[in-house]
Amino acid sequence: MPVKLRPITSCCAIAAALAFAPAAQAQSAAPAIDAPTTAATGARAAENAVRSAADAFGTSVGRESIGLYDPEGVRGFSPTAAGNVRIDGLYFDQVWELGARLQRTTQIRVGLSAFGSPFPAPTGIIDYGFRTPGDETALSLLAALNHWGNHSVEADANLPVSSAFSLGLGAALYNDRNGNASRAQFLEYSVTARWQPSPDLEFVPFATRAQGNELKAPLFLPAGEGLPPRLPRRFFKGPAWARYDGTAFNGGLLTTWRPAAGWELKGGLFHSRFDDNRNFTNLLVDLDAAGTGTQLILADPPLKLGSTSGELRLTRTISDGPRVHRIHASLRARAGDRRFGGAAEIDLGTTSLYEPTAAPRPAYAFTAQQQDRVRQWTAGLAYEGRWEGLGELSLGLQKTHYRKRIGLPGEPPRSTNASPFLFNLTVAAELSARLALYGGYVTGLEESGIAPENAANRNEALPAIRTSQRDAGLRFALTDEIKFVAGLFDLRKPYFNLDAGGRFDALGDVINQGIETSIAGPVTPRLSVVAGAVLLRPRVRGPSVGPSVGPSVGPSVGPDTGVGTQPVGAISRRLEFNADWRPVWTPGLSFDVSASHRSAETATVSGLTTIPARTLVDLGTRYQFTISRRSATLRLQIENLTDVQSFELKGAGAYDLLPGRRFGGYLTVDL
Structure with missing residues (x-):
């Protein structure tokens, strides 16, 4: 199934795209990291997330994502909102996700898997493996369909022009039908190049653009505490004119230069932006048990956000017998500009969520917009040392300067500044050929995201915050190929959510x-397993923490409650199991199962409402074969096999419907 892509720092712009095909991802010489097995650039028929994953913490390959964590949730926080995104290890201030055509894999770097990243960050790192054009001609075509009527086509080509120059081209068209009967159309296209004028010098420019529109389905906000009533499935509740339309862009240049043995200079310069030409937020507020509430439509004027960012890193590698030393000098910077706000509120009156909305589009007027400007640079030095058979040491020191200027209509500009020193220290000890222990401490200055759609200050960019992380654990090789990882962690951040006034x-x-565990690897040549668990103890502390203090104050700003001891979105238990089995009787055929369980999720600031625990099971099969000597894969899957009915949390006290059972598949052919 496609995964939703949206501008990462906006809750209002929506488009659909797909994670793309794999290629071998370069890994450092850290003993804690195992390189996933992936197909060559341009070949998609062999992609398989279960057989590619080195651990259970999060891996995306092609259209599949597995693991305990994802880019929006690692150890209870969002590394994407925090700004901890990398492209081949280089800093990227992500406004819109890199794009399906340019990703070969996505890895979640936490615990032991963060070794090899010279400047780790609290909340973990999202590391995109970039799809660099290769030396062989390749063309991949994919067509997908499910029983809701979702259909998509994708085409990707690798075209070597000469021994020193290659092109990569990609395009995709998606037509989505969602569980709430909303519809979306999305077009994405990209171009990349690889120029290698000498064996020691490489340039990789790229550009990708997306444009899409979507009929905006509602968010459901009950009156006071409690979950919404049972929501209708495959039913659109909203006016037909409440439709999003926008574009997004990513472009940049990756450069690698190795001027002499042991020296490497890597650089990345990126521009990421989105333009919301038209957007609406559809809210059904003050819902009662009978499904009656007020429908509010928030209409936005054009919204824009762009960021130019990058990193220049010089690395010196010194080999000394069984010891390897790496010294990194890094300079990162970003310049982000944002225009937002000015929304008009349209009250469509009392309605039932079981009846269609036929209200015509009224006249409305926008108000003045706000502007944010962020400037930040970070200079750092890091050391990585590895002693074969003994262990590994990673430490770093960074100095960052952060300045945000906020222009509010009719008010003098406001600004916030921060210039802390940041540091990290991680040690791993190899007690034996099979057992390694590790421990570390990391500090960070991170973004805290933006205010969600149900907040009074919706879309407002929030200030940077100081964060810290302590973790420790072990890795044990059960066999040469099966690894068990277990760790303890402690993360601390300021807590942002809706206050009594809805801000x-x-x-x-x-x-x-919490505690996190992972086991991954081939149990037999025909059976691979990836399984993991997270036991989390989240809690909020501060002078405002306490019981509910009053009833709802109004439909557009959310509930007036006290601050509970559990943060919104807290899930204390998560279990994941994935297996891929290839039977002996039919070469090319495999069966897979994915089961995920999570405990109750805290849904309101007071902590008095929770979404019940749930277990989801997906079943799938794939058949790899040849068409005129070309590799092909037919993939079929049933998602949410038992048709579990529940809610998805979209903000404090705001809900959407969990998609029910879906049948779908796709055919991939490598030409």
Whole structure:
């Protein structure tokens, strides 16, 4: 199934795209990291997330994503919102996700898997493996369909022009039908190049653009505490004119230069932006048990956000017998500009969520917009040392300067500044050929995201925050190919959510402590397993923490409640199991199962409402074969096999419908 892509720092712009095909991802010489097995650039028929994953913490390959974590949730926080995104290890201030055509894999770097990243960050790192054009001609075509009527086509080509120059071209068209009967259309296209004028010098420019539109389905906000009533499936509740339309762009240049043995200079310069030409937020608020509430439509004027970012890193590698030393000098910078706000509120009156909305589009007027400007640079030095058979040491020191200027209509500009020193220290000890222990401490200055759609200050960019992480654990090789990883962690950040007036603001501090485990690898040549668990103890502390203090204050700003001891979105238990089995009787045929369980999820700031625990099971099969000596794969899958009915949390006290059972598949052919 396609995964939704949206401008990462906006809750209002929506488009659909797909994670793309794999290629071998370069890994450092850290003993804690195992390189996933992936197909060559341009070949998609062999992609398989279960057989590619080195651990259970999060891997995306092609159209599949597995693992305990994803780019929006790692150890209870969002590394994407925090700004911890990398492209081949280089800093990227992501406004819109890199794009399906340019990703070969996505890895979640936490615990031991963060070794090899010279400047780790609290909340983990999202590392995109870039799809660099290769030396062989390749063309991949993919067509997908499910029983809701979703259909898509994708085409990707690798075209070597000479021994020193190659082109990569890609395009995709998606037509989506969602569980709430909303519809979306999306077009994505990209071009990349690889120029290698000498064996020691490489340039990789790229550009990708997306444009799409979507009929905006509602978010459901009950009156006071409690979950919404049972929501209708495959039923659109909203006016036909409430439709999003926008474009997004990513472009940049990756450069690698090795001027002499042991020296490497890597650089990345990126521009990421989106333009919301038209957007609406559809809210059904003050819902009662009978499904009656008020429908509000928030209409936005054109919204824009762009960021130019990059990193220049010089690395010196010194080999000394069984010891390898790496010294990194890094300079990162970003310049982000944002225009937002000015929305008009349209009250469509009392309605039932079981009846269609036929209200005509009224006249409305926008108000003045706000502007944010962020400038930040970070200079750092890091050391990585590895002693074969003994262990590994990673430490770093960074100095960052952050400045945000906020222009509010009719008010003098406001600004916030921060210039802290940041540091990291991680040690791994190899107690034997099979057992390694590790421990570390990391500090960070991170973004805290933007206010969600149900907040009074919706879309407002929030200030940077100081964060810290302590973790420790072990890795044990059960066999040469099966690895068991277990770790403890403690993350601390300021806590942002809806206050009593409906503003999304700092309410205290949140501490997430937990245990995470992973086991991954081929049990037999025909059976591969990836399984993991997270036991989390999240809690909020601060002077405002306490019981509910009153009833709802109004439909457009959310509930007036006290701050509970559990943060919104807290899930104390998560279990994941994935297996891929290839039977002996039919070469090319495989069966797979994915089962995920999570405990109840805290849904309101007070902590008095939770979404019940749920277990989801997906079943699938793939058949690899040849068509005129060309590799092909037919993939079929049933998602949410038992048709579990539940809610998805979209913000404090705001809900959407969990998609029910879906049948779908796709055919991939490598030409």
